[in-house]
Amino acid sequence: MSEMEPQVLITFITIIVSGVGIVLGTALPAIVEGRAVLKALDGISRQPEAANDIRTTLLISMALLESTAIYVLLVILILLFANPLIDRFF
Numbered sequence: 001m002s003e004m005e006p007q008v009l010i011t012f013i014t015i016i017v018s019g020v021g022i023v024l025g026t027a028l029p030a031i032v033e034g035r036a037v038l039k040a041l042d043g044i045s046r047q048p049e050a051a052n053d054i055r056t057t058l059l060i061s062m063a064l065l066e067s068t069a070i071y072v073l074l075v076i077l078i079l080l081f082a083n084p085l086i087d088r089f090f
Contacts, residue, residue, distance in 0.1 A: 010085050018076045025072025029065045
């Protein structure tokens, strides 16, 4: 690795970090969304009369959770295809 050019090294590190970032950035919101649905279904089964309020709150929270995964995807795509680090340092 000591013989690599700096641009190649930064590109290589960016690809590795992007891979790890996309895995964590999509897996963690998916886990949290599953837990939110589990709690909402539990709440609906305990209090069926509050189902409409719980459903509304669940849909809003699911949209916010999914937006975090979309933001992660956006940042990863910027790092992969318009890498600002190469232009900044070289």
